[in-house]
Ligand SMILES: Nc1ncnc2c1ncn2[C@@H]1O[C@H](COP(=O)(O)OP(=O)(O)OP(=O)(O)O)[C@@H](O)[C@H]1O
């Protein structure tokens with residue numbers, strides 16, 4: 056029996072926990088003609104949700120094609136065109152369509168190969184001028200627009216376009232706005248940048264989409280899911296052990312899945328707290344070298360600050376005398392400087408709640424490890 060706790064964003068609905076409401080909402084908005092912005096901290100399950108939505112659309116046999124583009128590794132317009140073209144090719148079911156897309160790119164002497172391991176298309180394009188790049192991007196959108204079916208394009212890690220060194224937002228906006236047969240899901244984890252892009256009146260994408268903030272999965276729903284997945288392997292879990300899993304991983308999807316995956320792999324038929332604890336410790340041990348490498352990249356003040364936040368679990372008042380004195384931070388100016396540096400490195404997460412901001416160590420496993428070191 057395979058492990059029912061997937062460590063990839065999406066396999067199928069069966070192995071995907073919840074997100075029923077979110078899926079329904081997104082599918083409805085899309086059907087309504089809206090574009091969508093999807094924002095959450097890292098590893099909550101945005102990419103998985105995109106695939107879940109695409110799957111749902113396919114199940115409903117809507118006459119729609121879907122195209123998923125991950126621009127995480129892109130740094131330039133040229134990179135963007137390459138991964139976008141590859142995604143378009145990957146989304147095409149018919150050879151004929153791929154051929155016509157190639158004709159579209161004709162002037163750029165495209166060369167296509169397929170990765171022997173993943174089977175993903177890999178495209179090489181040769182550009183002579185910047186103008187040629189912009190024109191190519193325009194014609195890719197034009198090409199998708201002209202397809203028989205409507206296309207939904209999901210651009211993952213969208214905040215990355217801010218680092219291209221050109222006004223990519225304005226450029227994209229000008230190409231996207233006139234499209235009638237293409238809709239978009241823009242997805243990202245840098246809340247500050249994403250929010251600015253879509254809600255600041257000065258940004259090209261201002262109010263052009265419906266914004267969705269993905270939250271953690273509901274505790275009771277996750278608990279029920281874990282029990283159901285364990286049953287597939289004829290395993291059961293005590294209530295105490297289940298509570299421990301959900302507390303220790305703070306319901307942060309990736310970490311909850313990882314611990315469950317490990318527990319499933321190592322445990323006997325009846326899972327108790329002791330077994331979960333063993334898995335948890337083993338995971339921390341396996342990650343220790345990475346944690347130590349991070350320590351080496353930080354100043355000792357930054358490291359101690361991170362440890363303080365880990366020990367507190369979550370900090371609401373980082374400038375309070377109480378917090379500063381308890382952990383020997385010095386002054387509130389120090390606290391601010393350290394906090395900002397660690398947020399910038401994505402080691403601390405600023406979470407907005409109704410009561411205001413609260414800060415926690417972004418990586419839950421690192422947080423648990425720091426608590427004891
Ligand atoms: N609904 C879910 N059910 C089960 N596992 C999930 C679910 N959502 C996410 N996961 C797990 O969490 C991991 C992270 O999810 P995903 O990659 O979708 O997050 P993300 O928000 O896109 O993260 P990032 O911002 O780093 O790209 C997945 O690999 C999967 O193991």
Ligand SMILES: [Mg+2]
Pocket residue numbers: 101102103211
């Ligand atoms: Mg993702």
